[in-house]
Amino acid sequence: MSLRHALLALLEAGAMTGYELAKWFDQSVAYVWNAQHSQIYTELRKLEREGLVEARTLPRGEKALATKRAYTLTRAGAKELQRWVGEVEQPPPLRDTAYVKATYLEYGSFSEARAQFRAHRAHYEALRDQFEAHVDELERGATALLRRRLERAPEEGHQAIIAYKVHAYRGLVARARTEIAWAERGLELVDRLADAAPAGDAAIRPPSGEAFEI
Amino acid sequence: MSLRHALLALLEAGAMTGYELAKWFDQSVAYVWNAQHSQIYTELRKLEREGLVEARTLPRGEKALATKRAYTLTRAGAKELQRWVGEVEQPPPLRDTAYVKATYLEYGSFSEARAQFRAHRAHYEALRDQFEAHVDELERGATALLRRRLERAPEEGHQAIIAYKVHAYRGLVARARTEIAWAERGLELVDRLADAAPAGDAAIRPPSGEAFEI
DNA sequence: GTGTGCATGTAACTTGTTACATGATTGT
DNA sequence: ACAATCATGTAACAAGTTACATGCACAC
Missing domain, CATH: 1.10.287 (Helix Hairpins)
Structure with missing residues (x-):
């Protein structure tokens, strides 16, 4: 369950679309936690339903025939991020x-x-x-x-x-x-x-x- | 997908029931690969369907009101175990x-x-x-x-x-x-x-x- | 016009977790 | 009688993987 918190942490750096998030993810947390972009999109929707992030629909390009969704942390999301950092989790059993x-x-x-x-x-x-x-x-x-x-x-x-x-x-x-x-x-x-x-x-x-x- | 091979490897040491297997498992491979006993039973049934192990139903106790199932490696199972040991798998992405x-x-x-x-x-x-x-x-x-x-x-x-x-x-x-x-x-x-x-x-x-x- | 990148997803499947469920056998 | 241990599962769920699917925007 680190994916959701990694996403929250990334969003703390500023609003991003799922696509941007996936890109940053690949260049940073992917070293310690792998995820496919399809999973990232799914998790973002879930975080949105739970009120930890908010999305705004923005136009894409000049003609704006398409849209994109920019996510921001909500106050609840920021709180959850902080809670997680303080929480001592018990490490999952070894698997190698x-x-x-x-x-x-x-x-x-x-x-x-x-x-x-x-x-x-x-x-x-x-x-x-x-x-x-x-x-x-x-x-x-x-x-x-x-x-x-x-x-x-x-x-x-x-x-x-x-x-x-x-x-x-x-x-x-x-x-x-x-x-x-x-x-x-x-x-x-x-x-x-x-x-x-x-x-x-x-x-x-x-x-x-x-x-x-x- | 190491569970199935760990089970095959354990069975190479001799025939065992699911229960015994789970016990040995906990005392050996559980250090490097965790599994619940419920998962072990499920996987054994799957291995049986695939022909990698065979089960014989044996009586339990003297009155034999209950039974147990003792599993043995089949020739196909032994072959699969050997194939696996020789196979160089690509390590799953880090996740910590x-x-x-x-x-x-x-x-x-x-x-x-x-x-x-x-x-x-x-x-x-x-x-x-x-x-x-x-x-x-x-x-x-x-x-x-x-x-x-x-x-x-x-x-x-x-x-x-x-x-x-x-x-x-x-x-x-x-x-x-x-x-x-x-x-x-x-x-x-x-x-x-x-x-x-x-x-x-x-x-x-x-x-x-x-x-x-x- | 065409390829690369931007952008967002769904569906089917596999693996693993958690909780529940049941009952016989053996030793004290 | 009772507890420990033997013995075998099912069901619901969560997390992660793989493959598929679509289409705009922009630069050359």
């Missing part, structure tokens, strides 16, 4: 495909195990680079959304606004590094197991699927 | 409530920000301890499920079976430590921001929710 597979790698061959760890490393290397680039941008105040936020906030608050975001993305960099290191130790492990194994590429014989009694 | 909130902490007070980081730290400290305990158990070969697996596997494979699991849980320990360190740096950051702030507990004025033009 890569780790469940990692615990069952013995059902595959050594080369398959290596492929898994290499893919894991490559994935988090790419993320690390993205996060690092984003930290740089934030520190230079170079992201358009951040500038928009800063314009509306009093000078004294600027440091905190930037610092919190930088801290979050640095945390993601640290996390990515941890995953890369884990994948590398995984590759070393596979090498050791392959050396110790009698012969062939398999750690154990493949699962049989034969029936047996309990 | 704590981090989206962390990027918007300026909407709350410093004490709220501290509470968030303290909760984060406490959560991952507890997880770290659980994961460490689990690594210990695995290394001592002390978990019942692992023993069941080892009984059915050839001697040469034992090392790999244990090593992969230990590696996965050590990775989770490392991850938990990274989160703890991040929370601690977060607390330091809040202290610095609070020192630098003019007065009061708030980083910026609360969001107004007043309408404005675009």
Whole structure:
């Protein structure tokens, strides 16, 4: 349920159409919370029904044959945003495909195990680079959304606004590094197991699927 | 879609009823993939319809007024398990409530920000301890499920079976430590921001929710 | 005129959550 | 008798994914 609050937070930076919102979303919170634009439109309508945002229908283009809807935070929406920031949520249970597979790698061959760890490393290397680039941008105040936020906030608050975001993305960099290191130790492990194994590429014989009694 | 494969992997250790499966599940894969028992029963029926598992109805107790259903892997199920282990999946997009909130902490007070980081730290400290305990158990070969697996596997494979699991849980320990360190740096950051702030507990004025033009 | 971007959605489906519902068996 | 544990589900809902669908505006 972070989507609605991410949208409220984005709207605090100023009125936007769903389309603009989706664009900003992709360039900021999408790093930590993914959503399709179709879901964003749906959620905006829901927020509107609940009175957390308000929409004004505006003309599009000169001839105005079409319209767009610009959303703003209502007072109730701003209150909800604040409530959410103060609320300590209990983190959802861990759910990670890569780790469940990692615990069952013995059902595959050594080369398959290596492929898994290499893919894991490559994935988090790419993320690390993205996060690092984003930290740089934030520190230079170079992201358009951040500038928009800063314009509306009093000078004294600027440091905190930037610092919190930088801290979050640095945390993601640290996390990515941890995953890369884990994948590398995984590759070393596979090498050791392959050396110790009698012969062939398999750690154990493949699962049989034969029936047996309990 | 890891639930089905986790169930297949558990069944590779021997035939089980849904109830037993749910119990083993809670003691092993639940660390990395949560599921309610109701979902497990549903998924088992689905796997049965798809021919990946087979069920035999067995009597319960002496009078046998009730029955239970014991599931076994079919050949197709074993094949699917192997296919899955070899398959390199693309990791689902990141989704972390704590981090989206962390990027918007300026909407709350410093004490709220501290509470968030303290909760984060406490959560991952507890997880770290659980994961460490689990690594210990695995290394001592002390978990019942692992023993069941080892009984059915050839001697040469034992090392790999244990090593992969230990590696996965050590990775989770490392991850938990990274989160703890991040929370601690977060607390330091809040202290610095609070020192630098003019007065009061708030980083910026609360969001107004007043309408404005675009 | 044509492609790119702006703009907004619906529908069907999958996955997962929460709550409810029931009853037998076993040990004390 | 009673509690704990074994045992199996259904129903309603919420959240998220994927595919589809439409059409204007603007610049080249």
